[in-house]
Amino acid sequence: MIPFVRDFDFAYGRRDQVSPLIQRVICENPGPFTFTGTGTYIVGRPDDGAPVAVIDPGPIDDPHIHALQAAVEGRTVSHILVTHTHRDHSPLARPFADRVGAPILAMRPPARETHASGALDEDEDEVFAPDVILTGGERIEGDGWTITALATPGHASNHMAFALEEENALFCGDHVMGWSTTVVAPPDGNMSDYLRSLDTVIAADFRTLWPTHGAPVTEVAPFLAAYRAHRLEREAQILSRIAAGDRTIAEMVPVLYAAVDQRLWPAASLSVLAHLIKLLEDGRVVSDGPPGLTATYVPA
Numbered sequence: 001m002i003p004f005v006r007d008f009d010f011a012y013g014r015r016d017q018v019s020p021l022i023q024r025v026i027c028e029n030p031g032p033f034t035f036t037g038t039g040t041y042i043v044g045r046p047d048d049g050a051p052v053a054v055i056d057p058g059p060i061d062d063p064h065i066h067a068l069q070a071a072v073e074g075r076t077v078s079h080i081l082v083t084h085t086h087r088d089h090s091p092l093a094r095p096f097a098d099r100v101g102a103p104i105l106a107m108r109p110p111a112r113e114t115h116a117s118g119a120l121d122e123d124e125d126e127v128f129a130p131d132v133i134l135t136g137g138e139r140i141e142g143d144g145w146t147i148t149a150l151a152t153p154g155h156a157s158n159h160m161a162f163a164l165e166e167e168n169a170l171f172c173g174d175h176v177m178g179w180s181t182t183v184v185a186p187p188d189g190n191m192s193d194y195l196r197s198l199d200t201v202i203a204a205d206f207r208t209l210w211p212t213h214g215a216p217v218t219e220v221a222p223f224l225a226a227y228r229a230h231r232l233e234r235e236a237q238i239l240s241r242i243a244a245g246d247r248t249i250a251e252m253v254p255v256l257y258a259a260v261d262q263r264l265w266p267a268a269s270l271s272v273l274a275h276l277i278k279l280l281e282d283g284r285v286v287s288d289g290p291p292g293l294t295a296t297y298v299p300a
Contacts, residue, residue: 005178008215013067027064050143051078057092082106083173084156103131107158154194179214185270
């Protein structure tokens with residue numbers, strides 16, 4: 001069982017000092033995909049005028065941009081970093097950059113439609129355009145802090161996490177979340193990529209994970225081990241449902257996600273599809289045509 005962390009102290013719009021080099025301001029956009037809302041991180045020495053980096057400005061939201069401006073008042077913003085271009089993370093980056101005069105750094109946005117069905121909170125920010133394209137491995141330095149870009153595709157093809165060297169911490173965006181498992185939604189989300197990225201994060205042995213939504217993960221190794229085991233268990237459950245006679249995702253989801261809020265079933269369907277695409281690639285199932293939400297699946 002994943003040891004989720006769901007309780008933490010916060011107030012919308014308040015700047016909280018959450019570690020020696022990290023402050024956080026949370027946007028009031030709670031929901032089934034965002035938990036309590038988008039947490040924007042400010043990295044740098046507090047309140048001495050030293051330049052700071054801002055990570056994941058969040059959605060277009062007037063109270064939040066005002067809160068961010070107040071949070072960095074008297075300091076220079078040297079970089080704006082975006083983990084990925086879902087609309088709860090990146091749309092505010094450009095308006096905020098225009099106000100503070102800082103460049104936006106992120107991976108290149110995907111060039112294709114990112115979801116197989118329906119409008120989710122996870123939809124793409126279609127107008128996002130970074131000033132600097134990251135590919136992974138870049139070092140971003142400030143006064144007393146060093147951040148390294150770590151490519152973590154899977155939740156999104158352009159997902160980038162950011163490692164803070166001085167605190168052995170990772171701003172992990174939506175790649176790992178302390179309150180829930182991560183949505184992996186084809187065609188842009190890819191389960192094989194996700195598991196490889198998860199192994200990369202596990203191998204790095206970070207002391208703290210700072211997701212964009214919710215509380216930090218401080219017991220990192222056991223949490224990530226459980227997170228990975230959950231994905232492999234879900235894969236085994238899907239294979240079991242197919243062996244039992246289920247042939248479509250619509251048949252599998254009510255059984256596999258019986259205890260989950262039904263508002264999340266569309267996203268769960270996409271996650272099951274991501275697993276099935278991986279199982280097709282692994283040669284463990286076959287489908288009646290291209291994999292999709294309405295395709296039928298049988299054992300290989």
